[in-house]
Amino acid sequence: MKYAYNPKSKCADEFINHEEIMETLDYAQKNRHNRELIDEILNKARERKGLSHRDAAVLLDCDLEDKNQEIFALAEQIKKDFYGNRIVMFAPLYLSNYCVNGCVYCPYHAKNRHIPRKKLTQEEIRQEVIALQDMGHKRLALETGEDPVNNPIEYVLESIKTIYGIKHKNGAIRRVNVNIAATTVENYRKLKEAGIGTYILFQETYHKESYLKLHPTGPKHDYNYHTEAMDRAMEGGIDDVGCGVLFGLELYRYEFAGLLMHAEHLEAVYGVGPHTISVPRIRRADDIDPEVFDNGIDDDTFAKIVACIRIAVPYTGMILSTRESQKCRERVLHLGISQISGGSRTSVGGYVQEEPEDEKSEQFEVSDRRTLDEVVNWLMGMDYIPSFCTACYREGRTGDRFMSLCKSGQIQNCCLPNALMTLKEYLMDYASEDTKKKGLKLIEKELQNIPKEEVRRIVAHHLEEIEKGNRDFRF
Numbered sequence: 001m002k003y004a005y006n007p008k009s010k011c012a013d014e015f016i017n018h019e020e021i022m023e024t025l026d027y028a029q030k031n032r033h034n035r036e037l038i039d040e041i042l043n044k045a046r047e048r049k050g051l052s053h054r055d056a057a058v059l060l061d062c063d064l065e066d067k068n069q070e071i072f073a074l075a076e077q078i079k080k081d082f083y084g085n086r087i088v089m090f091a092p093l094y095l096s097n098y099c100v101n102g103c104v105y106c107p108y109h110a111k112n113r114h115i116p117r118k119k120l121t122q123e124e125i126r127q128e129v130i131a132l133q134d135m136g137h138k139r140l141a142l143e144t145g146e147d148p149v150n151n152p153i154e155y156v157l158e159s160i161k162t163i164y165g166i167k168h169k170n171g172a173i174r175r176v177n178v179n180i181a182a183t184t185v186e187n188y189r190k191l192k193e194a195g196i197g198t199y200i201l202f203q204e205t206y207h208k209e210s211y212l213k214l215h216p217t218g219p220k221h222d223y224n225y226h227t228e229a230m231d232r233a234m235e236g237g238i239d240d241v242g243c244g245v246l247f248g249l250e251l252y253r254y255e256f257a258g259l260l261m262h263a264e265h266l267e268a269v270y271g272v273g274p275h276t277i278s279v280p281r282i283r284r285a286d287d288i289d290p291e292v293f294d295n296g297i298d299d300d301t302f303a304k305i306v307a308c309i310r311i312a313v314p315y316t317g318m319i320l321s322t323r324e325s326q327k328c329r330e331r332v333l334h335l336g337i338s339q340i341s342g343g344s345r346t347s348v349g350g351y352v353q354e355e356p357e358d359e360k361s362e363q364f365e366v367s368d369r370r371t372l373d374e375v376v377n378w379l380m381g382m383d384y385i386p387s388f389c390t391a392c393y394r395e396g397r398t399g400d401r402f403m404s405l406c407k408s409g410q411i412q413n414c415c416l417p418n419a420l421m422t423l424k425e426y427l428m429d430y431a432s433e434d435t436k437k438k439g440l441k442l443i444e445k446e447l448q449n450i451p452k453e454e455v456r457r458i459v460a461h462h463l464e465e466i467e468k469g470n471r472d473f474r475f
């Protein structure tokens, strides 16, 4: 059956339409050195209202050196205008690696019989969360495999409750984002009621034919059910959703167009695009050799993708994980990344206990193995402000309310003050001496960059209160 492209449709084959993607790629290729058109698109992008997938695809394909420099410079400028020099910190928390799916790129696939299978008890979750709080984390991304027997929704809900309930010393997890398999509207409603931040689900690949081959068995094999998950999440009341693809599985140009079409679909139907976009690249893991996937992308292409996403969806946060090395992170941070993980463990129970070599259960090899303190120190050394802010959803700023504040630029009045106050908490409670010294100096300097005098005065007061031991101030 032939489907027609329709961003307003709720059918995956229509809002991620294969023919439309193929035509887009063809159009981009034909115009890759069409100077006039590229200038026109860049001018449109300078209005900071984003770009259509077709326009963005032309920029991604552009091979004119001077225009590419303009693309990078514009991405950098947009990043500065919308996100300043702040980088929000988070960590993943793996609850269980039991999984009934057959994803060929993931070591947790059901046929992998030699990987140790683990599922945390509520007490083990407590221990993991205490370890995370002791590092200084306030924002987590929960991860589990799909397994209705071992990891039913009730287990996930109970775990969220456990996590929010743990207050160790001055620590607290203030935002739990959840990355679990596509599920029903009813289950999304339950997650919303449990107080989750963002619901994250990676599409892996938008190319349906490849998707079906890469997911040969298990419920995830159902491409349409998976691709329409964000629609069900929205219907269940979750208005902050996080999209992403696993770069390396299919041709990156295809994925890029699909990703933006997904964002356009959510915007067209629900009035709000994705809250975040993640840009993972395939990594080595138990039973997984990334060389087998011949669509891997090099660092130059990766940087271009990050820059073009930044330009195409300026209001959408962009997440980079410890899959990427320090060097690669340094290269793309300024092009548009707004959130990174630090000190991550990608195995079940990995924060409490490092796994012995022959019992590895991590989902992928971490490239950036530094501690959170080292990452925070490194960011400040490059003049970034590491932020542990979780304020928006706690203040009810989600979905279209959040997006309208972003679009009007008003959110900026909250982000910088919150970044400084949460960084100060981190410095007082968890930082090494050197990090603390650097951080206090940075806060003093950045305080002067808060434009409104009244806000500056309040923040200065809260910073003093934090020094006295009070916590959790926010705008």
Ligand code: SF4
Pocket (backbone or CB within 6 Å): 099, 100, 101, 102, 103, 106, 107, 108, 109, 110, 144, 145, 146, 181, 220
């Ligand atoms: S990617 Fe997710 S669903 Fe697929 S095997 Fe891994 S844990 Fe299971």
Ligand code: SF4
Pocket (backbone or CB within 6 Å): 088, 387, 389, 390, 391, 392, 393, 411, 414, 415, 416, 418
């Ligand atoms: S104020 Fe909102 S948008 Fe800004 S950093 Fe905090 S949670 Fe994110």
